[in-house]
Amino acid sequence: MLARSVLRSARMAGNARSSLARTATRSTTSSSIDAASEAAASPFRLTVAGTATTALALGSMAWYYHLYGPTLYAMTPQEEGLHPTKYPWEHEKFTKTFDHQTLRRGFQVYREVCSSCHSLNRIPWRSLVGSSHTVDEMKAMAEENEYDTEPNDEGEIEKRPGKLSDYIPAPYKNDEAARAANNGALPPDLSLMVKARHGGCNYIFSLLTGYPEEPPPGATVAPGLNFNPYFPGTGIAMARVLYDGLVEYEDSTPATTSQMAKDVVEFLNWSAEPEMDQRKKMGIATVVITSALLALSIWVKRYKWVPIKTRKIVYNPPIRGNPGDRSSAGH
Amino acid sequence: MAGIAGGLYNSIFRRNVVFLSAVFSGAFAFEIGFDQALSKYWDWNNKGRQWKDIRHKYVENEEE
Numbered sequence: 500m501l502a503r504s505v506l507r508s509a510r511m512a513g514n515a516r517s518s519l520a521r522t523a524t525r526s527t528t529s530s531s532i533d534a535a536s537e538a539a540a541s542p543f544r545l546t547v548a549g550t551a552t553t554a555l556a557l558g559s560m561a562w563y564y565h566l567y568g569p570t571l572y573a574m575t576p577q578e579e580g581l582h583p584t585k586y587p588w589e590h591e592k593f594t595k596t597f598d599h600q601t602l603r604r605g606f607q608v609y610r611e612v613c614s615s616c617h618s619l620n621r622i623p624w625r626s627l628v629g630s631s632h633t634v635d636e637m638k639a640m641a642e643e644n645e646y647d648t649e650p651n652d653e654g655e656i657e658k659r660p661g662k663l664s665d666y667i668p669a670p671y672k673n674d675e676a677a678r679a680a681n682n683g684a685l686p687p688d689l690s691l692m693v694k695a696r697h698g699g700c701n702y703i704f705s706l707l708t709g710y711p712e713e714p715p716p717g718a719t720v721a722p723g724l725n726f727n728p729y730f731p732g733t734g735i736a737m738a739r740v741l742y743d744g745l746v747e748y749e750d751s752t753p754a755t756t757s758q759m760a761k762d763v764v765e766f767l768n769w770s771a772e773p774e775m776d777q778r779k780k781m782g783i784a785t786v787v788i789t790s791a792l793l794a795l796s797i798w799v800k801r802y803k804w805v806p807i808k809t810r811k812i813v814y815n816p817p818i819r820g821n822p823g824d825r826s827s828a829g830h
Numbered sequence: 831m832a833g834i835a836g837g838l839y840n841s842i843f844r845r846n847v848v849f850l851s852a853v854f855s856g857a858f859a860f861e862i863g864f865d866q867a868l869s870k871y872w873d874w875n876n877k878g879r880q881w882k883d884i885r886h887k888y889v890e891n892e893e894e
Contacts, residue, residue: 599883780869780872783872787864
């Protein structure tokens with residue numbers, strides 16, 4: 500080892516000497532820089548150093564990627580649930596309102612199917628007036644239900660028929676009663692369901708129409724649950740409810756499963772954001788006005804900046820020369 | 831161009847009272863016109879989708 504290093508140093512000294520000689524010979528051509536770098540470049544050491552640094556760099560990158568690169572998922576794909584299909588909902592477009600005929604059918608589906616388990620606590624009867632039903636229709640529907648009165652003179656609470664200002668009644672008195680009636684599972688309130696679930700309309704539509712005939716082989720379904728690939732965890736307490744011809748639409752639309760699901764999903768989107776039609780209209784007005792104002796402000800800015808942008812700064816140096824010349828020029 | 835500018839100056843900008851009332855009444859008129867134009871476009875774009883388009887079906891049915 501020692502001998503080898505001695506040998507190498509001797510060789511390096513030889514290199515240095517030869518390069519020195521070359522420098523001396525070529526000093527007239529002033530290429531001494533090339534010669535100096537050749538002196539430092541012992542090819543073997545350079546190769547070793549380059550290989551080692553490259554290996555270090557690649558290794559640290561690989562280690563960093565190993566530590567922080569791969570995405571970690573807290574849940575398995577089964578626990579996440581199948582991603583819902585994206586459907587081209589007409590009412591989700593930028594300038595489109597709800598189709599109020601659809602809202603009317605969707606409310607019929609909710610009333611005849613969903614409302615036996617799911618509440619719609621945030622929707623009063625009055626909010627459907629002028630949106631999908633007439634005043635008289637809604638009054639009649641509200642009167643079919645009984646509500647508590649204010650305490651009378653004896654402090655007794657009596658029953659009265661519903662008014663437009665009452666909220667759509669829930670199927671169960673409270674959450675505990677709902678759980679007891681549904682095998683321990685709580686049917687969630689549907690008022691804001693489109694906003695409350697990832698995927699919104701697509702998720703609910705996929706869920707309602709996505710029940711397979713029977714669970715696929717290998718899937719385990721807990722007792723009392725049903726298999727639905729779109730539901731996170733795939734075990735859902737709600738069984739498939741929408742079957743072809745379940746309701747009879749008054750406008751004689753064929754009541755297929757997907758038609759009912761589409762109608763009720765759009766209705767639930769309305770119940771989650773009943774202000775949507777007005778909001779989109781105001782949004783368009785805002786965009787039109789503000790873009791006109793933006794164009795105007797850009798024009799004003801350019802107008803005001805024109806003298807500054809187009810000015811030319813010229814420096815005229817003072818005339819230098821003999822004082823005698825200048826005085827003679829002055830005369 | 832100079833004639834238009836001069837006329838504009840003499841008729842509107844010369845007296846502050848006239849100028850101010852022109853600004854306010856212009857804003858008022860623009861708002862009405864803009865709202866009407868936008869509503870017209872909105873109803874055309876959403877033809878048959880809004881409640882006012884299907885309302886007649888149900889009101890008539892009830893009166894029969």
